[in-house]
Amino acid sequence: MSSSKEADLTTAVLMYAMRCLAEGDQQALRAMNFGPKELDALTEMNLGDLYRADALRVHCLHIGLNREVFWPMLEHLRHQRAxxxxxxxxxxxxxxxxxxxxxxxVSSREYTRWRRLLTLAPSVGRPPELSEADTHALWYAWQAQLQQQDGGSLTATDFLSLHHETGIGLRSLWALVQRWDSYGVGSPGEQAARNGR
Structure with a gap:
């Protein structure tokens, strides 16, 4: 038996109301205009009643959009998606x-799950050392990003931009930038001298 859109809406709201009742969420039930009689009727409902509601072509609901909640919710969803x-x-x-x-x-479990989902090869071992040319290219690109940030920390978007600009994989890029950060700002030549290269 196929359900109508009205039946789907009614069933979803009744299930929500039944859950509110089971969890004692009186405030949500009052906001939906459920009074004592309706609550008594809800306690008598069972799964069979919800299944039978699928045959209905009408609903008993008054639906309204709360714009003060809708737009911030949509903005939050856009932010999450981005x-x-x-x-x-x-x-x-x-x-x-x-x-x-x-x-x-991100947790290690979530990280592994994402990599599997994206069918990426496991990353094992230390990232490869960069050539002198790549190190210098990254250095100057990193310094330009830092100047744009006015001394603030780089964002995830900044790191992705560095990757696209230099063509250096993020494992190598991240390791080197973290090393530079921990040593303090200095040119690649100074870093090499400090490392005894």
Missing amino acids: SEELQRSLLVADAPLEMMQQLFG
């Missing part, structure tokens, strides 16, 4: 676990 797309792009560019943890709070 964040997930950015995380996927970073992972495809070989972002290491430490980077994803620091920028997004």
Whole structure:
């Protein structure tokens, strides 16, 4: 038996009301205009009644849009979607676990799940050392990003931009930028001298 859109709406709201009743959420039930009689009727309903409601072509609901809630909710969903797309792009560019943890709070389990979902090869071992030319290219691109940030921390978008600009994988890029950050600002030549190269 196929259900109508009215039946789907009624069933969804009745199930929500029954859950509110089971959890003692009186405020939500009052907001939906459920009074004592309706609550008594809800307690008598069972799964069979909800199944039978699928045959209905009408609903008993008064639906209204709360714009004060709708637009912030939509903005939150857009922000979440953009964040997930950015995380996927970073992972495809070989972002290491430490980077994803620091920028997004991603757990190791979530990181592994995302990499499997995106069918990415497991990242094992240390990232490869960069050539001198790549190191210099990254240095100057990183300094330009820092100047744009006015001394603030780089964002996930900034790291992705560095990757696209230099063509360096994020594992290597992240490791080197973290090393530079921990040593303090200095040119690649100074870093090499400090490391005894």
